[in-house]
Amino acid sequence: MAHLHRQHGHGHGHDREIETLEKFDEAVARGSLVGRRVQSLDLMDRTFALLSADATAAVFLGCRMAPDAAAKVRADGALVFPPVPDVPFDPYRGLLYTPDELFAGLAGDGYEATPDARTYAWFQRTMRDGDIFASMLRAVHDDAISDALDERLAGVPVVGVMGGHAMARGTDAYAGAARLGRSLARAGLTVATGGGPGAMEAANLGAYAAPHPDGMLDEALLLLGKEPSYAPSVGDWARVAFEVRSRWPGGGDSVGVPTWFYGHEPPNAFAGHIAKYFANATREDGLLARCTAGVVYLPGAAGTVQEIFDNTTPNYYESRGEPTPMVLVNRTHWTEHLPAWPLLRALAEGRSMEPRIALVDTVEEAAEALLRLGGR
CATH class of the missing domain: 3.40.50.450 (Rossmann fold)
Structure with missing residues (x-):
C-alpha cells in the first residue's frame, strides 16, 4: 500500500484513502466509495451508508461493520480485512499516534497498563515465538505508519x-x-x-x-x-x-x-x-x-553515530537528490571522544555535500549553521 506512495510521491494514492469518519461521510455524500481505501474506522453506525453506496474495488482495512453491510460491500467486489482480535495495537491504523493515545491509562493504572507498554510486551512475546502471523501484522502496521507519516x-x-x-x-x-x-x-x-x-x-x-x-x-x-x-x-x-x-x-x-x-x-x-x-x-x-x-546531531553514542553515516551515504551519492545540511554539535565530542567529524569531512571533500556540513561548538550556533547551509 504505502510503498507505492513513497516511490511516486504524495499524489492520487493518498487522495483515495479515508482515515476519518468525516472523510467517509464526504465520500458517501458524493454517492461512491469506488476504489477507496477505508482504514480502521468504526462503521457500525454507517450501515445505511454502506448499503446505499457503491463500493466497487474498495478496500476496507480493519473497519468494524455490521454483518449485512460487510456482505453487501463484498458483493460489490470490495476487499474486507476485518479487525484483528486480541492484539494491543491496530495494524491498519490510518493516522499517527498521539502521546495521549500511547499513554492512555497512565494516571490510573500506571505505565505497564498503557497501550505503549502492552504493545512492547506483545512484541517481545511474539518475537520469541517466531509467529509468522505476528510478523505479518508488524509489517502491515509499520507500512501503515509510514503512509501516515x-x-x-x-x-x-x-x-x-x-x-x-x-x-x-x-x-x-x-x-x-x-x-x-x-x-x-x-x-x-x-x-x-x-x-x-x-x-x-x-x-x-x-x-x-x-x-x-x-x-x-x-x-x-x-x-x-x-x-x-x-x-x-x-x-x-x-x-x-x-x-x-x-x-x-x-x-x-x-x-x-x-x-x-x-x-x-x-x-x-x-x-x-x-x-x-x-x-x-x-x-x-x-x-x-x-x-x-537537514539534520542536527547532538552528542550521542552508537545510535547517533549510526544516524550520521546513515545520512552521509545518500548525501555522498546524491541518491535523494541535492545533499541536505548536516550539523554536528560539540567539537570535543565529535573530534576526540567519538571522532566522526574527521571521517565525515574526508568523505565530503570535493563532493557536492562538502559545503553542506558543519561542526559547531554549541547548540546556540547550530540553528544558525543549519539555516545558513540550507540557504534559509
Whole structure:
C-alpha cells in the first residue's frame, strides 16, 4: 500500500484513502466509495451508508461493520480485512499516534497498563515465538505508519535533531537541546526526532514551547528536572511531562519517530505526532529520509553515530537528490571522544555535500549553521 506512495510521491494514492469518519461521510455524500481505501474506522453506525453506496474495488482495512453491510460491500467486489482480535495495537491504523493515545491509562493504572507498554510486551512475546502471523501484522502496521507519516509531512520542511537517550533532564545539555528545538520551530521548520527520552525529548519540548513566551521553557525545564530520567520509573517520568503539557496547553507541533525495538525507552510526550515502529531499520531510514531541511546531531553514542553515516551515504551519492545540511554539535565530542567529524569531512571533500556540513561548538550556533547551509 504505502510503498507505492513513497516511490511516486504524495499524489492520487493518498487522495483515495479515508482515515476519518468525516472523510467517509464526504465520500458517501458524493454517492461512491469506488476504489477507496477505508482504514480502521468504526462503521457500525454507517450501515445505511454502506448499503446505499457503491463500493466497487474498495478496500476496507480493519473497519468494524455490521454483518449485512460487510456482505453487501463484498458483493460489490470490495476487499474486507476485518479487525484483528486480541492484539494491543491496530495494524491498519490510518493516522499517527498521539502521546495521549500511547499513554492512555497512565494516571490510573500506571505505565505497564498503557497501550505503549502492552504493545512492547506483545512484541517481545511474539518475537520469541517466531509467529509468522505476528510478523505479518508488524509489517502491515509499520507500512501503515509510514503512509501516515508521509501524509503528515507532505510539503513540510523537516529538520531532524538526533542525540542520545541518556541526556538527563535538569542538565545544561538538555536545556540547550530544548532551546535548539525552539529556535528551529520558530524558524518555520518542523522538528523531527527519534521520539524517545534525552536529547530527543528535549528537542520536541523546545518545539512545543515555540509559541509560548520565552519564560515558559525555563519553568518547564525546572519542573521536568524533578524526574531526571525514565529509569527507574517511566510512569513518574511521563506524568511530569503531561503536567507540563497541562499547565501550558496549545504547544507547537513536532514529530517523534520511536521504536518498540528499543522498548525500554518510552516515547516522549512532547511530540504532537508519533510514528512508532516495530522495525528499527525502517524507522531509522524513514526518519532521516524525511529530514528535507537537514539534520542536527547532538552528542550521542552508537545510535547517533549510526544516524550520521546513515545520512552521509545518500548525501555522498546524491541518491535523494541535492545533499541536505548536516550539523554536528560539540567539537570535543565529535573530534576526540567519538571522532566522526574527521571521517565525515574526508568523505565530503570535493563532493557536492562538502559545503553542506558543519561542526559547531554549541547548540546556540547550530540553528544558525543549519539555516545558513540550507540557504534559509
